[in-house]
Amino acid sequence: xxxxxxxxxxxxxxxxxxxxxxxxxxxxxxxxxxxxxxxxxxxxxxxxxxxxxxxxxxxxxxxxxxxxxxxxxxxxxxxxxxxxxxxxxxxxxxxxxxxxxxxxxxxxxxxxxxxxxxxxxxxxxxxxxxxxxxxxxxxxxxxxxxxxxxxxxxxxxxxxxxxxxxxxxxxxxxxxxxxxxxxxxxxxxxxxxxxxxxxxxxxxxxxxxxxxxxxxxxxxxxxxxxxxxxxxxxxxxxxxxxxxxxxxxxxxxxxxxxxxxxxxxxxxxxxxxxxxxxxxxxxxxxxxxxxxxxxxxxxxxxxxxxxxxxxxxxxxxxxxxxxxxxxxxxxxxxxxxxxxxxxxxxxxxxxxxxxxxxxxxxxxxxxxxxxxxxxxxxxxxxxxxxxxxxxxxxxxxxxxxxxxxxxxxxxxxxxxxxxxxxxxxxxxxxxxxxxxxxxxxxxxxxxxxxxxxxxxxxxxxxxxxxxxxxxxxxxxxxxxxxxxxxxxxxxxxxxxxxxxx
Amino acid sequence: xxxxxxxxxxxxxxxxxxxxxxxxxxxxxxxxxxxxxxxxxxxxxxxxxxxxxxxxxxxxxxxxxxxxxxxxxxxxxxxxxxxxxxxxxxxxxxxxxxxxxxxxxxxxxxxxxxxxxxxxxxxxxxxxxxxxxxxxxxxxxxxxxxxxxxxxxxxxxxxxxxxxxxxxxxxxxxxxxxxxxxxxxxxxxxxxxxxxxxxxxxxxxxxxxxxxxxxxxxxxxxxxxxxxxxxxxxxxxxxxxxxxxxxxxxxxxxxxxxxxxxxxxxxxxxxxxxxxxxxxxxxxxxxxxxxxxxxxxxxxxxxx
Numbered sequence: 001x002x003x004x005x006x007x008x009x010x011x012x013x014x015x016x017x018x019x020x021x022x023x024x025x026x027x028x029x030x031x032x033x034x035x036x037x038x039x040x041x042x043x044x045x046x047x048x049x050x051x052x053x054x055x056x057x058x059x060x061x062x063x064x065x066x067x068x069x070x071x072x073x074x075x076x077x078x079x080x081x082x083x084x085x086x087x088x089x090x091x092x093x094x095x096x097x098x099x100x101x102x103x104x105x106x107x108x109x110x111x112x113x114x115x116x117x118x119x120x121x122x123x124x125x126x127x128x129x130x131x132x133x134x135x136x137x138x139x140x141x142x143x144x145x146x147x148x149x150x151x152x153x154x155x156x157x158x159x160x161x162x163x164x165x166x167x168x169x170x171x172x173x174x175x176x177x178x179x180x181x182x183x184x185x186x187x188x189x190x191x192x193x194x195x196x197x198x199x200x201x202x203x204x205x206x207x208x209x210x211x212x213x214x215x216x217x218x219x220x221x222x223x224x225x226x227x228x229x230x231x232x233x234x235x236x237x238x239x240x241x242x243x244x245x246x247x248x249x250x251x252x253x254x255x256x257x258x259x260x261x262x263x264x265x266x267x268x269x270x271x272x273x274x275x276x277x278x279x280x281x282x283x284x285x286x287x288x289x290x291x292x293x294x295x296x297x298x299x300x301x302x303x304x305x306x307x308x309x310x311x312x313x314x315x316x317x318x319x320x321x322x323x324x325x326x327x328x329x330x331x332x333x334x335x336x337x338x339x340x341x342x343x344x345x346x347x348x349x350x351x352x353x354x355x356x357x358x359x360x361x362x363x364x365x366x367x368x369x370x371x372x373x374x375x376x377x378x379x380x381x382x383x384x385x386x387x388x389x390x391x392x393x394x395x396x397x398x399x400x401x402x403x404x405x406x407x408x409x410x411x412x413x414x415x416x417x418x419x420x421x422x423x424x425x426x427x428x429x430x431x432x433x434x435x436x437x438x439x440x441x442x443x444x445x446x447x448x449x450x451x452x453x454x455x456x457x458x459x460x461x462x463x464x465x466x467x468x469x470x471x472x473x474x475x476x477x478x479x480x481x482x483x484x485x486x487x488x489x490x491x492x493x494x495x496x497x498x499x500x501x
Numbered sequence: 502x503x504x505x506x507x508x509x510x511x512x513x514x515x516x517x518x519x520x521x522x523x524x525x526x527x528x529x530x531x532x533x534x535x536x537x538x539x540x541x542x543x544x545x546x547x548x549x550x551x552x553x554x555x556x557x558x559x560x561x562x563x564x565x566x567x568x569x570x571x572x573x574x575x576x577x578x579x580x581x582x583x584x585x586x587x588x589x590x591x592x593x594x595x596x597x598x599x600x601x602x603x604x605x606x607x608x609x610x611x612x613x614x615x616x617x618x619x620x621x622x623x624x625x626x627x628x629x630x631x632x633x634x635x636x637x638x639x640x641x642x643x644x645x646x647x648x649x650x651x652x653x654x655x656x657x658x659x660x661x662x663x664x665x666x667x668x669x670x671x672x673x674x675x676x677x678x679x680x681x682x683x684x685x686x687x688x689x690x691x692x693x694x695x696x697x698x699x700x701x702x703x704x705x706x707x708x709x710x711x712x713x714x715x716x717x718x719x720x721x722x723x724x725x726x727x728x729x730x731x732x733x734x735x736x737x738x739x740x741x742x743x744x745x746x747x748x749x750x751x752x753x754x755x756x757x758x759x760x761x762x763x764x765x766x767x768x769x770x771x772x773x774x775x776x777x778x779x780x781x782x783x784x785x786x787x788x789x790x791x792x793x794x795x796x797x798x799x800x801x802x803x804x805x
Contacts, residue, residue: 017601018601018602021598021601021602022602025587025590025594025598028590028594029587029589029590032589033589104585104588105581105582105583105584105585106585106586106587107585108546108551108579108581108583108585109579109581109585109599109643109646111549111551112549112550112551112574112577112579112581113574113599113602113603114571114572114574114575114602114603114604115602116571245551245552246551246552246553249546249551249552260513
């Protein structure tokens with residue numbers, strides 16, 4: 001055991017030594033590139049001094065008009081700006097890491113060293129991160145020192161911790177994202193084009209942070225730090241999973257081969273005939289559809305659900321959490337009892353539902369269309385959010401249901417009866433269908449961070465998409481249609497029977 | 502030392518390397534020849550554990566390239582097609598960086614680096630920024646990088662392509678000295694004269710498949726037929742043809758010369774000379790008509 005620990009320590013020490021050897025070279029190389037050094041020096045030394053000067057003038061100006069609050073808010077805001085500007089350079093360095101080396105033909109010798117994929121990825125990420133981050137800290141210090149000596153201003157202690165934390169988290173997100181982009185493209189030009197996927201969200205985030213800074217509710221900004229850390233963990237995981245030497249060297253042109261993608265998708269979409277062990281080929285032609293259906297429902301869909309087990313667990317946990325959230329909010333924000341007069345419910349209550357703007361027509365097609373639209377939107381959002389927004393979208397209605405289940409209990413109704421009458425008749429079909437569709441949507445997003453073993457990201461994603469399409473059409477849609485019919489034609493009668501006057 | 506067993510690599514349905522089986526023993530130099538796109542670089546990249554084979558297996562210095570890629574990379578020296586130097590670094594920094602990645606300590610790395618730079622006739626490169634190097638210096642620096650950790654296996658892609666004749670000779674001498682130190686060396690090249698001068702065996706690869714493999718002499722016999730001898734005489738050849746036609750097959754003749762081929766020159770030539778001498782025919786020269794590796798290559802690659 002002691003020997004094993006010693007060995008592990010030696011291995012991790014050796015591993016870190018290799019990473020830092022790479023980091024040292026990369027940092028040294030960056031510091032010799034005037035295109036990086038000049039802007040960083042300007043943003044680190046000149047820009048914070050300029051900001052101190054601007055802040056000084058602005059404070060005097062707003063004081064003349066009796067609006068000192070603007071000045072009070074401006075100083076912390078500029079603190080955030082002087083930290084963010086140098087860190088934005090990490091993006092330039094990171095985008096260039098792999099794509100730039102490939103263009104200069106210096107990547108192959110590096111790939112032929114004993115560095116592992118993770119060491120290469122980590123070394124490149126740290127190297128892109130360290131100089132801009134140090135520059136950002138220096139910029140913050142220069143700005144604060146300048147303000148201290150010119151205005152005697154010192155920031156609230158919370159800002160001294162918050163702004164560097166926020167700057168670090170933002171830098172990490174930009175670098176991790178940019179390294180992923182750089183390792184998946186063939187040229188710096190392609191990297192720069194794809195960088196908009198990082199720049200646009202970051203620009204929106206910084207604008208949001210600016211609003212919060214002027215609002216001066218710094219506690220809200222604290223929530224952004226863990227959010228960015230989670231995003232960063234996802235991106236690093238994605239980077240390590242999608243990084244491979246072969247992809248880096250093998251990819252010569254960024255060509256979108258639609259025919260090849262379609263072939264791969266169609267391949268994943270197909271399934272084998274099966275019908276209880278019978279030889280479908282020998283069955284009469286008019287009965288072979290049994291093999292098609294048997295293969296789909298007897299073999300393929302169960303296999304898809306088995307390989308989606310982790311996503312199903314995530315969705316189940318999300319749904320259970322949403323029930324707790326709904327329950328907790330109901331306890332915190334009780335509704336007036338008169339709103340919940342269930343004995344007044346009649347057939348008209350249901351037919352008048354569309355009067356509430358966001359509810360669908362209370363017909364089978366209306367309810368089905370609404371549910372299908374919501375689940376497809378969830379799938380689309382899942383693609384852009386690593387699967388997270390799909391779960392959130394499913395959690396919201398269930399949290400509302402449990403909010404009302406708890407509310408009716410507070411005003412003296414039976415919550416079990418409420419659930420049984422309002423939700424269960426159609427929910428028994430609708431909820432599993434929505435849960436399964438959401439789980440497959442989660443896979444659509446999660447594939448980017450962790451493609452199935454032996455598959456590229458694109459192939460893994462096409463596999464997940466084919467699974468989603470098959471299950472949605474063959475299982476989810478029929479269940480939702482049946483649930484919609486029950487919701488429209490049966491649930492109102494059960495509700496009126498249980499609660500109606 | 503290097504062993505390839507049915508090594509295959511496919512990219513999106515395209516087979517770049519197809520069922521390649523060969524081996525390179527310690528102290529042996531194998532030249533891998535072939536037209537552009539034949540699969541040479543892909544083969545080398547698989548041996549360097551950069552690309553993963555689609556099928557088959559390869560062992561380098563006793564380690565499987567798929568099971569132990571890190572150990573493989575520790576034991577190879579790879580000279581890539583392009584030198585791929587970091588041009589803002591000085592030679593010293595560059596070699597120190599790669600030496601450390603290969604597990605050398607600073608002193609050992611400096612000693613090896615200086616020794617190799619001196620051997621390749623560019624000790625001044627130690628302190629110079631690599632951006633200022635000539636094309637040949639860059640190529641030599643890349644070779645120094647590949648040899649720095651004294652690897653047991655060397656994979657060299659076009660080792661002398663950018664060099665002047667003197668530098669190329671230094672590199673060839675260095676490669677030959679490595680053979681004496683029992684290193685297994687695989688060279689990919691288009692320079693057929695160099696391959697012939699260096700290689701113990703030649704493998705010609707085309708469309709991913711090894712189409713011929715053997716020593717240069719074996720390949721010449723196999724592909725160009727038995728050695729062709731040229732006999733120059735002191736008198737017209739017409740009268741002599743009758744004398745020797747029973748011993749050898751005459752391929753061509755001129756006024757005072759004739760050419761014949763024989764699968765066994767060691768046995769045939771002395772007999773032929775004896776016959777001529779006994780008939781009082783004077784011989785000016787008897788020599789083998791040179792046949793280059795280029796002839797072999799063109800026969801294999803073009804005619805196929």
